[in-house]
Amino acid sequence: MSDYPGFTIRVDQNPYLPEGGREVHAIVTVEARSSGAAGPGNGRAPAAEVIIIDTSGSMSYRGKMAAAKRAARAAVHVLRDGVRFAVVAGANQPRMIYPQGERLAEANETSRRSAAQAVSRLEAAGGTAIGSWLRLADRLFTGYDDAVKHAILLTDGKNQHESAEELDAALRQCAGRFQCDARGVGTDWEVAEVRKITSMLLGGFLDVPDPADLEADFLAMTQASMSKEVADVSLRVWTPQQAELRFVKQMVPTVDDLTEKRVESGTQTGDYPLGSWGSETREYHLCVEVQPGDVGRQMRAAWVKVMAGDEALASGNVLAEWTDDEARATLMNERVTIHTGQSELAEAIQQGLEARRLGDADTATARLGRAVVLAREVGNEQISGLLDRIVDVVDPVRGTVRLKREVSKADEMSLDTRSVRTVRTRHGDVAGGG
Amino acid sequence: MAADQDLHAGLCRTCGEPVHEHDRFCEECGRPDPTTAPPSTAPLNGAASQAGDQSGLGHGTGTAICADCGGGDVGTDGYCGHCGLRQPTGREHVEAELGGFAAAVSDRGLRRGRNEDAFALAPLPNGACAVVCDGVATAPGSAEASRLAADAAAAVLAGRVARGTDPRDATREAVERAAEVVTRLAASPESAPACTFVSAVVDGPDVTVGWVGDSRAYWLSAGGSCMLTRDDSWAVEMVERGKMSAADAWADRRAHLLTAWLGADAGPVEPRLAAFRPAAPGLVLLCSDGLWNHLPEAADLAAVALHAADGPRGAVGRLLRAALDAGGHDNVTVAVIPCPPPDTSREPGR
Known part of the structure; x- marks a missing residue:
């Protein structure tokens, strides 16, 4: 078997x-x-992990660099023995932090300690060219065809130092070669851009408004990656x-x-x-x-x-x-109904926020109002809570809302980022008869 | 639908339905040991003898021709590999006849995806017996239940009556056996296959019927026709208890809810019995509600059945046609036994 x-x-x-x-x-x-028979490390596919830390100049503000270093060290420390890994610093060009030279190192006590020390010496300077960082990761993963190949990408800014076409080309090259989860720290990165990167690379992404939360988040991400078996x-x-x-x-x-x-x-x-x-x-x-x-x-x-x-x-x-039998034919399966609602919810939030950014208050009000209704219907309380920070809800049933005058950038990005995070539906909603 | 769809252990060799590893019977056609032994043919059961005539569908070849798109890739599960439509399973329309002694037909009707009704006929030394069972549509596996119940009951009736057991005692034993068979199908009390039951024994000049649920028996004769059974249903119970008028009870949406049935969730079952000796020749009719919902009155049924003197086969054919012409909303099953038997000195055929 x-x-x-x-x-x-x-x-x-x-x-x-x-x-x-x-x-x-x-x-x-x-x-x-x-x-259950497989013990820790048994029965798992070999794993390869590349940690990419944005070291552009803006990372030096508000303690982001220090938090990123702590997070990267935490991630390195939970790599299990035998995993192939590397740490890459991203700026206008990517740079190998650990090991030296374009290759992956094998995780063990010594390599984890050396990698952590190398991370500690990171300094922020330069720009952001994410496509080039991903291309380096792809080169590093070459030859590890059987492994679960996973990259963690931390960024704090827009992809300003290469063209959108360059990023697209890099994504096309990397798609299907490795998976990538991303985290945006601060409020200067672009949600749509990171959403596209992780969608192409079959990963997830989240905003981390407070740099202090990065470490726990990196730990969880790395552990999840280590638990992959196929x-x-x-x-x-x-x-x-x-x-x-x-x-x-x-x-x-x-x-x-x-x-x-x-x-x-x-x-x-x-x-x-x-x-x-x-x-x-x-x-x-x-x-x-x-x-x-x-x-x-x-x-x-x-x-x-x-x-x-x-x-x-x-x-x-x-x-x-x-x-x-009309009653049978028109009966909606409850899980289909909820997921249809969750799809529309994500769309309504993204369209509403986009309209708001473009100054189209009417569309923004209508779409975000619709989102308020849908979030209630599907029972997504987290999104309901985030919407409350963007709009004043006048009538939650009919979706009558007013855009708030003062909205923090972090709240807006958080809602945008989490628009795609759904609630699980219950099993056992059986439609129709036998 | 949408229940457990885990990988299955194999396909039933009779009908090609997927079966689970621990299934003792095929859920679709009721075949015992569905993935191993060769199909056993019950000669008295129209469905079983028909299944043997199938054009290779579901016999594991996977190369049958699709009747819908003409593609040569119908899988062993009955679904066409090109157009996806499911091909007939062999129970859509089933007929059987015991010479002039009895005849039966079971049809999917015009509105249902499958036929969950079943019948079985058996010859007796001085007549014939018949059983009709109607699978309860809301319980999965009920198509299997109805078929196994009908087969088991007919076997008991034929065996006991031939050995001289009183037809009423034989009927009680037949119901007991059928209930046992259906109860054993249940994977759990929450998922218990269920079916109705009605039987008739024509033993020389005597008629004995037994029933559980709302499948019916009628006496149809030029000398007077009547219903022989009283439904175990909500509507009939309300009327019998004097709680509602017949019109109000039958108009209620609960009218057809069964108050008795065969199945693991039914508890011990005591059939209701009726026996009589008709004064004039006629036909004993057994039917599922797919017929009587459209034609409830004995006189109307008699008019159709006795329209021509062409024996039981002609009668069941006309009764089925009448149900389909009236809309065919449910599965339709009809069995007819003449009483007295056509010529009791002759060895009954099949």
Whole structure:
């Protein structure tokens, strides 16, 4: 047997469609559980970790550099023995901090101590060219094909010292080669830019308004990365001929539209990269448009499989059945409803904040008002709380709001960043009858 | 739907449905030991004998031709690999006949995705017996329940009556056995397959019926027709207790809720029985609610069944057609046994 964790797929949906109905929605929950037999370090894929610290000049303000150093040292200290790693400093150009020369070092007591000492000598100077930093990481990871390859990126500013095209080219080169989680510290970085970087590189990102929180955050990120057991998992989706897969979105832990990441893997199948997995659960929202069948007919609208290489680790069916029972056909599966709401919520926040930045108060008020309603409906209390710092809520049910006059940059960025962070839905909402 | 969809252990060799490792029966077609032993054919059960005639679907070949798109890639689970539509499983329409002694038909109807009704016929030394069961749609596995219950009960009835047991005692034993079979299917009390039950024994000049639930028996005769059963349902109970008028009770949305059924969540079941000796020749009709919802009155059923003197097979065909013409909202199952039997001196055929 392989060393893969045990995967299971669960499909939640209402398969019943009205006569002529075409759109099939389903929530696919993928859960991975490591076999209890594997002790620490056993049964895990080899790991490679590159820590990239922004050392541009602005990092010297408000204690950011000192906090970043503490965070990087903490991350280095939890690398388990045998992990290949490097620490890179990013400015107009990337620079190897540890080890010397473009290579990865093997983690052990000595190398961790040396790396921590090298980190302590970091100084802030220069600009920000994130694409070049990622390219260096990609070069460092070359040759470690079997490993779970993960980078941590800390930045405090916009990507000012290379063009947007240069960054895009770097992302295209790195996509599928390694995963990258990012943290933005301070309030001078651009949320949309970091969102794009981590979406392309299958990672997550968060704002860290207070530099003092960086250390704990880096620790958690590194530990999560160390717990991954299988790299390069993908979701393979079969759909019927003449059907169209409208979208595949990751919904938990964050909203991330995977639709454009499809790689054709057969005449009616496409693969969507899911990155590396430890023991964890994620949820995906699928929407397939099918050719309607006659009332009473059943169709397999999609066949989903978790793939590691050519091995299928779990599978599930998304079904369609046409009925003239209107009550059955119009019943919404509760998990589909909540995730549809969470997608729209993220969109409403991002559009509302963008309109606010552009001075379009009407659009901003309307979209953020809609967000207030949706956040309540889906029960996302964190987002409700963040919205309260941006708008005064007049009527939370109808979504009547007024934009606040004074809003801190940190609060705005926090809402923007966390717009994609969802709440988990409950299992067991079974729609329809047997 | 949307319940557990973990990887399954294999596919049923009869119908091609995925089955779990510990399943003793196929959830779809009720086949015992679905992934191993060769299919056992119960000759008295229309569904089983039909399944043997299937055009290779679900027999593990994966190369059957799709009736919808013409693609040659229908999987063992019945779904077409090209257009995704599920191909028929063999229970959509099932007919069986015991010469002139009995006939039955079961049909998916026009509105349901599958047929959860089942019937079984068996010859007797002086007549025939029949069982009709209707799977309760809200309990998963009920298609299997109805089929296993009908088969088990018919076997008990035929065996006991042939050996001289009183038909009423034989009916009680048959229900007990059917209840046992259905109860054993339950994975847990929360997920208990369930079905109704109605049986008829025509033994020479005598008719004995037994029932649990709302599948019915009627006596249809030129000399007078009537319903032989009284539904174990909410509406009938309300009327019997004098709590509501028949019109109000049947208009209530709870009207069709069963007050008795076979299944692990039903507890011990005592069937209701009726026995009589008709004065004039006629037909004993057993049916699921897919027929009587459209044609509840005995006289109307008699008009359809007795329209031509073409034996039980003609009668079940016309009754099915009448249900489908009226909308076919549910699965329709009809069994008919003439009484007295056509020629009791002759060895009954099948």
